[in-house]
Amino acid sequence: MRAEIPDKLYFKIGEVSKLAGVAPHVLRYWESEFKEIRPKRANSKQRLYRREDVELILLIKQLLHEKGYTISGARKFLAGNNEKKVPAAESPTALGCLDKIKQELLQMKRLLEKKE
Numbered sequence: 001m002r003a004e005i006p007d008k009l010y011f012k013i014g015e016v017s018k019l020a021g022v023a024p025h026v027l028r029y030w031e032s033e034f035k036e037i038r039p040k041r042a043n044s045k046q047r048l049y050r051r052e053d054v055e056l057i058l059l060i061k062q063l064l065h066e067k068g069y070t071i072s073g074a075r076k077f078l079a080g081n082n083e084k085k086v087p088a089a090e091s092p093t094a095l096g097c098l099d100k101i102k103q104e105l106l107q108m109k110r111l112l113e114k115k116e
Contacts, residue, residue, distance in 0.1 A: 005019060005055065005058075008051070009050070009051075010040070010048040011049045011051075011053075011054055012047070012048065012049075013039075013046075013047045016049050016054055019054060020054075020057050020061050021061070027057065030060060033071050033075065034056075034074075036056055036078060037049075037056055037057065039053055056078075
């Protein structure tokens with residue numbers, strides 16, 4: 001289940017925390033572990049994440065929580081894929097849609113087999 005990212009220029013840490021489904025302290029830890037995450041700072045020292053940062057955080061969460069990567073493994077994955085993004089077919093949204101389509105097709109197949 002992937003959260004839709006609102007069309008905004010900057011996101012505060014609380015907003016990113018809710019979108020990613022992780023606590024703010026986890027985001028701060030990931031900042032120290034993944035040099036690609038570099039939020040800007042407002043005059044009030046508030047972290048301001050760009051859309052690219054949020055997308056990267058969602059990818060890191062997917063790697064760590066869903067695919068079982070370690071921090072160093074996810075770091076290596078990102079280093080190897082810094083110029084190319086994860087293919088759309090591997091995104092959680094695409095996988096969920098494909099699974100749903102597969103289930104619906106199997107259900108239709110069973111219904112057609114019963115009629116014959």
